Amino acid sequence: MSGRTGRPAVVVAATPTPNGDLHVGHMAGPYLAGDVYSRYLAANGRPVIYTTCTDDSQTYVTTTARRLGVPAEELCARSTEQIERTVTAMGLSMEGLPPIDDRYRATVLEFFTDLYKAGRLQERTVRMPYAEKPGMYLYDGLMTGTCPVCLTGSSGGVCEGCGHPNNADELLDPRSVLDPDSPVSTREVTHLVLPMEEYRERLTAYFAERSARWRPHAAQLIRELLARPLPDIPVTVPGEWGIPAPFPETPGQILYPWVEAMPAVMYSTWWSAARRGERTDTVDEHWRAERDPEIVYFHGYDNVYHWGLMDLVLLMAHGDRYALPETNISNEFYDLDGEKFSTSRNHLIWSADLLADVPRDVVRFYLALTAPEYQRTNFSAAALSEVATRRLIDPWNRLAEALALAVPAGTGTPLPTSAQGRTRAAGIVERFRLGYELEAFSLGRVAESVAGALDRLTSLAGSVAGGDTAILPGDLLLEVRALLASAAPLLIDTAAEAERAGVDLALNTAQPEEIAPFALPTLPSLRRTEAS
Template sequence: MTTDGRPAIIVAATPTPNGDLHVGHLAGPYLAADVCARYLRASGREVIYTTCTDDSQSYVVTTARRRGVPPEQLCRTSAAQIQQCLDALGVSMAGLPPIDERYRQTVLSFVGALHDAGRFRLRTVRLPYAVRAGAFLYDGLLSGVCPVCLAGSSGGACEDCGHPNNFDELLDARSTLDPEDPVEYREQDILVLPLEEYRDRLTDYFAARTPSWRPRARRLIAELLARPLPDVPVTVPGTWGIPAPFAETPGQVLYPWIEAMPAVMHSTSWSAERTGEPEGAADRHWLAGAEPLLVYFHGFDNVFHWGLVDLVMLMAHGDRYALPSYNVSNEFYDLDGEKFSTGRNHLVRGIDLLSKVPRDLVRFYLALSGPECQRTNYTEADMHEVVTRRLCEPWNRLAAATDRLSARAGSAALPTGPAGRRRAASVAERLRQCYEPANFSAGLAAQTVSSQLVRLCAQAESADPGSLGDLYLEVRTLLAHAAPILVDAAAELTATGQDLSLTGAADQEITPFRMPRLPTTTDSAHWQADRRPAASPAHDEAGNDR
């Protein structure tokens, strides 16, 4: 089990409420963060797994305009869809907190303290301006070519290479809402957060932390540190978002990415209060004195913001806040060899898949095939074949074998031996290494569960009466460590009285028990997800995992 007893705050990337979640989103931060949170709880930690919708993002405006609905209505509808999908996946968070007046006051208090402390700088910058619309363009309102990798990109940051492109940096800039609207550059005074002023502290932090990061995220940070760090907007001349309360920038709104840190502080506090904790200061769980274990899960396209900008937002408060301990990023998940795309109706909505396929099977496949260090691919045929071969068949074969053995052994407790306890401890340690945030890999955990099922099948089918205690101990150990992924099977086992916590020592004796069966299918049509035009944003439309 984990030896660090600090309370943990697990943060999944804040989803943009411009649609529901598709399978690519689920295979990214939301399932991975849930598996990590469940493991840490079973290991004896206090855990808050949280996120909240990112209502101020400009992608809400572009999607609402395209659909002909008010942005406020889109946020409400999308938040409900996102919550429904997370619930269907079995995500163990308290829910999505309301983006209400309490949220806005938390944001304003956080950024107001930085403004009062002189952490922002007033800069005159050149911003793209849509002439006919009479509007400044940034982030989702803007499209063009990344100046670093030359891929097509929205404003703010390039999802292909991860580099930022604020202000006038994006090449061939055009309006997303009206590509024919002429774009020119106009100067504006805005407040910025100067990342370069934090270089020394950032260098020390990354030297200590990035060795545990995934390769491409680690490479991006090295690339960013190899050049002058950019200024990041704190305010922008826009109309959607929280009005900026600063005298220097009248009529502007807070840049949506500046909300991220106080946003998750708000959602952390709200989530804690849903479990019975009394209401208190929104940032109380993030204070340095609370010593939380902070773990972020997000897509690679958010490394610049979650890995660097949000870190500086914490550092800018001096020593008030704890800094993230681990940062787990994921790559894109393709569908039939191509990027998920709402515009081309090339997607599988999460809620559609989960309404047709039992969620334990969905969770196992997405964990096993998820895009941890490189892009991976989802196909319905592969899901059917892999889940049947690597999970359902060996699981149910083991369940049948242990049923036969328990019928012979009866209900008396069976002794375990040193060899069985050593094997159980070895499996537990192997899976512990998969789940610990320092080297987290749900894919390796799912692969380990699969291989151990095959081993235990063979062991059960050739077991002699004197080794049954060892067999049942090893089976229960595997089931307990598979529980963060296979949540419904774990719940069924727990309901029969099995202890699946990961905090105890190996038992000297064990009572035979029945494994629950996993549902199976031999009809691939059962796995077909509905591909009707969906309200789910795809990665090429800014993605919900931003």
């Protein structure tokens, strides 16, 4: 393992918009990955907070609410409850979702008021699209048009396809989402911005140091963005749904929804720590540079600009007050039966519905195995059943049966292990570490490593059961324990059952010289689910 032992960690999953529940595409992306990494750190004795916070101010709340014919506040509250239930059902190691309350809003306002007082924010007069019939300015999810970079369809703010931002009037052929027939003009607006270009030198140095940990597609986008003039970050916009901006230069404006995320996750980190009984003097304590936290973001490719560049500049603008993220782990889109998951077209499977039908560990394994880490991948319910049964459930249960025959668990008498056995067990753990560590983090490699070890260990158990004296029963147990411990961040229910039976699954301890016999927990069959 790298030399980060004992260093506190803050792991952040992209802030979900409360305009619906989390579907399987969301879960196969940042949420499962962030959970697995957080559990890996905890298994190594690292203090870690895994957190996120609902993004209530997003324009997609208002557009979805209009489409559904419900008040935006009602949609927000209902969706937050659904998301929290799904987080629990998936076993994500978060403390929950913090309330978007007065303390939240005070945290956000203080973050930007500090920048305002320090003279970091500047006035800019720009031309913004304006829908004439409803009489409203358009930005982000309130508008649709053509991306000026890749010339494909795009919402305002950032293009899902190429990842490039489009601020103010840069989106081509803009149309109103709420009133598509309305003529759209442009009008002058004076608002406050944070000039990103002023941070170019520091950004260049930051990415030169850390880009090796970034996935290729995301790193390419950052290079593209740094190769051209950097955009201003809107801090205030003319709008109604969001936190009112407190600055005298921008009466009637709100904080730009996307800039809330940075202080929002500081708030959610503080709230999560408080839920554990940890008290701090300030909300941003866990993000302070002197605390030296390892901060890691997990998000989709369409958020590379926001989490990878915009939020980074928001931290830098506070001088040396805050630690900067170690890296951003981004994922591509996860398709459903060959097409992008879509809430508006009802082309989706809700994570909660899948978890109601399929055991949680099996869902986690299959989503990890097919995670869209470097390119778009596809979810299929039929493939989940076939692949999970063939590659995980059946071989895992064969190993459990073979281990029970080779080393019955009922005796409880510790068995000796050999130096060679301890070396082999340590080797299993180290192979898994290659998939867990940030340098090449990969859910897919972890899932493949689990599947790849099962047949070999089953064969080894068969040899012990057959009387092969060249293999110590203790060494067999040690290797199975190493597999179980290494798979624990992914197969959480199986690991919990083993731990309740007394199996030590810590990854930061030396391989023991003796080990008590234990039973490998079995996985439930999917055949009953298929027949229902």
